[in-house]
Amino acid sequence: MNTTPRLVEVRRNALKQNDLLARALRDRFREAGVRVVSLVSSPGAGKTTLLEKTLSAARRWRVAAMVGDLATENDAARLARTGAPVKQIITGAVCHLDAAMIERALEGWNLDELDLLFIENVGNLVCPASYDLGEELRLVLLSVTEGEDKPLKYPTIFNTADVAVITKIDLAGAVEFDRDVARENIQRARPGMPIIELSAKTGEGMEAWLRFLQLRTAD
Numbered sequence: 001m002n003t004t005p006r007l008v009e010v011r012r013n014a015l016k017q018n019d020l021l022a023r024a025l026r027d028r029f030r031e032a033g034v035r036v037v038s039l040v041s042s043p044g045a046g047k048t049t050l051l052e053k054t055l056s057a058a059r060r061w062r063v064a065a066m067v068g069d070l071a072t073e074n075d076a077a078r079l080a081r082t083g084a085p086v087k088q089i090i091t092g093a094v095c096h097l098d099a100a101m102i103e104r105a106l107e108g109w110n111l112d113e114l115d116l117l118f119i120e121n122v123g124n125l126v127c128p129a130s131y132d133l134g135e136e137l138r139l140v141l142l143s144v145t146e147g148e149d150k151p152l153k154y155p156t157i158f159n160t161a162d163v164a165v166i167t168k169i170d171l172a173g174a175v176e177f178d179r180d181v182a183r184e185n186i187q188r189a190r191p192g193m194p195i196i197e198l199s200a201k202t203g204e205g206m207e208a209w210l211r212f213l214q215l216r217t218a219d
């Protein structure tokens with residue numbers, strides 16, 4: 001007799017299907033020469049603000065962005081002001097993007113005309129961790145106002161990312177942010193993960209971030 005609870009089984013199958021689709025997407029991106037970077041974080045950690053600045057600065061690349069939210073097209077409207085092609089994905093009650101949503105959102109876009117595609121996930125430190133989107137690089141953002149312990153409390157989202165970005169460092173003093181503790185906690189969740197510190201507001205650290213992006217997407 002199968003004793004696995006039915007919901008667990010359904011979830012496992014859904015994840016497996018997502019993995020297969022994500023793999024197909026990854027092949028498609030590679031064939032078209034598009035580098036895909038996704039961003040995950042808690043709500044309000046600064047994903048859209050970082051993307052606004054990045055899209056505006058990354059003029060040497062042909063860039064586009066997709067952004068997932070439960071509701072509103074606000075983030076897409078903000079990003080579209082940079083002049084880059086942007087699509088909003090409304091997830092309704094779903095707390096993460098999945099590969100099928102990305103595939104659908106790609107309709108009407110010619111990937112051969114893009115160098116770099118950013119995907120902003122729904123603000124959430126739990127659900128997005130389990131869903132591969134076919135991206136090449138996953139960024140996890142941690143803003144200084146969230147507390148240094150988040151990598152310990154939400155290890156999976158940090159463990160499944162490739163780069164950690166500590167955001168809003170202009171506010172670090174005001175909230176007595178302990179950067180050494182934060183960095184140590186990130187390393188505990190994912191040993192060896194590169195960490196970038198920046199403020200999209202003041203521009204501090206933005207050059208280093210853009211250099212990192214260039215290096216990781218150059219070949």
Ligand SMILES: Nc1nc2c(ncn2[C@@H]2O[C@H](COP(=O)(O)OP(=O)(O)OP(=O)(O)O)[C@@H](O)[C@H]2O)c(=O)[nH]1
Nearest residue numbers: 042043044045046047048049123168171199200201
């Ligand atoms: N001081 C400061 N504020 C920032 C910085 N980056 C973002 N913010 C502010 O933080 C708030 C949330 O920023 P968003 O970029 O919308 O955050 P988000 O992660 O896209 O939010 P969701 O998509 O809703 O999850 C806004 O009021 C931003 O102006 C920063 O570097 N410094």
Ligand SMILES: [Mg+2]
Nearest residue numbers: 047048075120
């Ligand atoms: Mg946003």
